[in-house]
Amino acid sequence: MIQETIVTTQNNEGKTHIAPMGIHVAGDEFIILPFRPSVTLDNILATKTAVINYTDDVRIFAGCVTGRNDWPLLKTKKIDGHFLQGSLAHCAVKLTHVDDDPVRPKLFCQALHRVNHAPFKGFNRAQFSVLEAAILLSRVNHLLATKIHTELEYLHIGFNKTAGPKEREAWDWVTKAIEQKLREL
Ligand SMILES: Cc1cc2nc3c(=O)[nH]c(=O)nc-3n(C[C@H](O)[C@H](O)[C@H](O)COP(=O)(O)O)c2cc1C
Known part of the structure; x- marks a missing residue:
């Protein structure tokens, strides 16, 4: 199953990056598939971590693809990272292995810490x-x-x-x- 999420990552200097990504999900395993070149890819390879955010605020998806990248963030507890203040839930993940590809590498990640912030309000x-x-x-x-x-x-x-x-x-x-x-x- 693929879920449309917002992935927050950071580089080695602690600069956070926000990007919509369709994530492949199987239980506690996630596959993130960024097309090269990608800041998300560079950040995950550098820090071996990412945060997957689940949000029903579609302005964040629309904003990120139209140059509106500045969304409020809060610090995650178990890893050095940030999650979206506007998320219903987030999951901090760690990179376990990479299936490299010149176009679209597969980043296999494992769930480390899941947090719910607000209830799912139904489909729209x-x-x-x-x-x-x-x-x-x-x-x-x-x-x-x-x-x-x-x-x-x-x-x-x-x-x-x-x-x-x-x-x-x-x-x-x-x-x-x-x-x-x-x-x-
Ligand atoms: C719903 C949605 C899903 C997306 N899924 C992916 C994806 O799986 N991989 C990808 O590389 N870009 C995806 N994109 C486009 C990226 O968000 C966008 O190109 C972004 O700039 C990625 O590059 P970055 O990592 O350098 O920010 C998606 C965009 C939307 C709106």
């Missing part, structure tokens, strides 16, 4: 739509503009029926960034 279609739109943004260079617009039109149906203010803000960031990128192609 607008949040799904924002995540899908954020992924479309990362693929603008590889897709036809007509396909992007058809997909956005479909995603907007569920979005429009169910969004709250956070989802609307996130959707606005992502769709404006998509239009900007399409104009620049």
